[in-house]
Amino acid sequence: MRHLQKLFKLYPKLILSFLIVLTPVYAISLMMNNYAERNVQDKIEESMKSSVNFYIRQLESDFNRIIRMQEEFVNDRDVGLLSGAGEIFNDFDWRNAVINTRSRLTSLRNLNSYVREASIYLPSEKRLISSAAAYGQLSEVEYDLLKSASRQVGNPFVYGDDRLYVSFPFSNLALINGREPRFLVSAEIDGTAVGDVLDTMKIDGNGGAFVVGHDENWLLHGKTSSTDFMHAIMDSLQLSRAEGEKVLRIDGQTYWVNIEKSQKLGFSLIMYMPETQMLGALKQFRVWFWVLSVISVLIIIVFSYWIFLQIHQPLRRLIQAFRGLENGTPDKELVYKRSDEFGYLYQQYNHSVSRIKELIHEVYEQQYRANLSELRQLQSQINPHFLYNNFFILYRMAKNEENDNIARFTSYLGKYFQFITRTQKGQISLAEETAFSQTYVDIQSFRFEDRIIARFAELPEHYANVEVPKLILQPIIENVYHHGLSNTLEGGLLEVRFKEEGNKLFIIVEDNGEEMQQADYDELQHKLQASSGWSNVETTGVINVHRRLRLEFGEEGGVVFNRRPGGGNQVILCIPLVQEHADKIAISEKGRESIHV
Template sequence: MIRLKMPKIAIFYKLVIVLLLVIAPLYGISMYLNQMGESSVRSEISNSMQSRVHFYIQSLVVELDRIQRLQREFINDDDLQKLSVASPIMSDLERTEAMIRLQKRLLLVKNSSNYIASANVFVPSLGKVINSLNMYTTASQSELAPLIDESKLHLSLVPHANGLYIAQQYPDRPEPDSIVFFLYLELSKQAIQQELKQFIAYNEEQAILFGSGFEWAITTDGNVERTEALQSIAESSSDGSSKPEMKAFSYANKRYIMTLEHSSVVDMTLLIYTPEKNALGPIQQYNTWFWVLSLSSVLIVIVFSYWLYRMIHRPLKQLVRSFRKVEKGNLDVKLTLNSNDEFEYLYMQFNSMLSQLKILIEEVYEEKIHSQKAELKQLQAQINPHFLYNTFFILNRMVKLEDYPKLKPFTKHLGNYFKFITRNASDDVPLSEELEFARAYLEIQKIRFEDRIAVEVDELPDDMAGVLVPRLTLQPIIENSYKYGLEEVDGNGRLSIRFLYAASASQLVIEIEDNGKGLSDEELWNLNRKLSDPPAHIESTGIINVHKRLRLKYGPGSGIKASTDGKLGGLKISLYIPVKEKDE
């Protein structure tokens, strides 16, 4: 099963993450409450603006409806009826007195509402317009035809010649050119505008009253372009419903909130708009402080985490770095900390531990060196008797055969051989001396086997001649080839010794190969297994002995490997000895 390695996270970041996770639920609840509060305030503001719009437009409808009722009641005025029907038979005095009384009653109608600028009545039989301003103007029905044509039975404001009127003709549906009289009241746009200004609650808030089909408008805003833009927005937003609507829009890179309501009674639309900052200013300010608080909380978490980092992580990090130096073998580390806390005690114990560790390492190291030297001498001592047994067997056989011509060189080489292994010198020798010793052994074996075995020894490279190797490294391997591979060969036996340099591994490889019977696959496997894990406390000679001594001296990567894939077809023993590169 594949186990994924999790990336390491520094303690500082862990502290920040943990503290953020702690405040995250509180922050989430605060944000939820903030959103609920904001939604509630928005709803209250919306309801407030819609209530104001609804109240004003209803008040306006009620007032206009009262004005129209006054107008309809005025139709039954006796003087108006006489002047309209019987003026031709009235005397001038009666006509004048009736007109004066009518004018006074028109003045009363005009004064009954601030919205009425003037009250007027057109009497076709007189050819005059009598108004509440003590004026009598001559007029004809054709001049007032546009206004007369727009007059309706239901309450409606009629725009005409930059004025705004509530008009009523008598009779309600006359035949063409048969109007008895025409009563029309001019509304004061200035009074309506002043009333709209009184209705404004916020700074920069504006109100607009649109007429039927958005043909006319009374506004408190002096910005004509903004009024036209709002008219377009209101036209697209209005669906004829009498329910108040609230929408947001942008104009000149500024956000506004707009509330409008349409009255189907008078076919008018009232629109109030205000900058968003006025209506939602407290919410935006609260949001600003909320985000300031949020950022401050994060900053406090980071500062607090950094304080914990300095107080805990930095001493701990210094301790970890010191441990890593110790792992690399540096025991001269010393920690200092000017604080009266647990880390001071920990640093003191660390320094004390290193002091004790240095003492123990020196003792163990010296003991290991003595142990290795003793084991090397023990292994070499195991070789000397072994070869001694074999040489005495050969001497005994030569004496029995009375082979005296060969006995003389044999004893000479034998003397040189024992002189080499018994001298009191270093345990290591140059490879050139080890090779000369091996040649002496080969001469002894050549005398023993005569011409049955041919030996080929490569020239030792000059730069490898000074390589130090344990004494008796080559001879036991050569002896093993004779004993187990070549001893029973009747003729054409071959033994090869080659020297190779593996630059990639910086190793000297010495190959000793014969064309003897070799080893079976099982025997070869058993031999390599013993070489990979040699027994520690069992007496060993030959190949395993040399392998153990090489491992003791050079460590892992050195030693012996056995194979049967050589050119001669027998057993090939490869010795691996680490050396420095040639150019060093």
């Protein structure tokens, strides 16, 4: 069963190979479909934009014609008579003036299909003349509504009582100081006529259009448009800031919307189109494209399985042979009678088995050299890191003009670099490493002053000459300053001590700073416990020291990181003692005991 599972790893690869071959074809087809869809979208958008632009210009032209005809009443002699000078004319002249004025109002109504009724209001006479009635009583409510147009800049429309008017109140003093206009010309807009024009804006009978005032208090639309739906569009658009092309999602359906504003007349023309109606054919084409793709994949699977069966038997024998080689029991020789690719593989396998013993020695030697090279590279990583931190401290003192401290600090740095440059050895004595770390603490005292106290236990004499990798203690102390105690304002404590158990020496570094967060602690423990895959993890600080100790001393060496109860952290460096050092320590211990006795 396990052999079968291994064998079937080839089958997905066969399918993948065919898919890789066919993927460019499908990708190009999909790109062409997308290009066609985008092209159609662009054309429809351009059509909507052109249609909206054409119709809003037509509406502006028609409404401007109404406004100009209203303005012509300013110089009309009959209107002038009726609006204030009636007392100097006789009744005959008065009747003629009314008839002539009504005739002109009728012409205004008949010359523009958008006008339902045209009227002139005479406030001085409390009368109105309209295309429907020769001489009627003036409605105060309606008059007050219409004369408000004089206070609207760039907006001649007045809406009230579900009726829309284009109003022109004429007054030399523009309604200031309570003065009434001499007369007021109004044209009631026929919403049905405007709606019929808006219905002609549909593309292939789909979508719709409507006109709305900038203050959204009036709305004109065609017969097939829903008022609630149009209000939903306006709510989604935030009409005061919207213009151009928009895509809206309303009641689970996507709509394309084009908005154009008439700044002169204070209204907007909005055209909308359901996306499903615009791209229905293209969507259907895409569905068939994916159906074809699925069928093609099924054909690939069947064909791949047939090929798989053709190579199944020779491949199984080859896998079994390699499994025996993996377990240390290779077959003496594989026999294959056909001269195809598998024949070549069998021949090469037989040749490889005969050379395995020769290659083992070379592999071990190469691994040793790689580990030695990696050890040297890891040691070299520490120096730039430490150099950067100390130059940052020197920069801060220089910025604060602490000249005496700079002199002392550079003296310590000189000792540090004298130690670094005097030898390129990867191994140094523990005494040198400890002294070097104490120099680093002296340097850090300039930064933290009395905030942190460092205590170094005395290094026992018999440990002084223990050989350790260079720079294993200083990076641990550096982490304490930069992480554990960086936010400590007072009472910070750093403690370093030494302990021996069996044939192992432990260097213990403790602090009472901030406790590491649980997530960071878990991640660090995971990295410390990993026995492989170090090339993908951080190689500075604790991980760097841990890795170098592992490379130097094997699995027994390394770093242990603990969180102390009540706050703070503890880092333990484990250094296995070689037999030579262990013997020297034992002799030294016996000597001290005899002296004591």
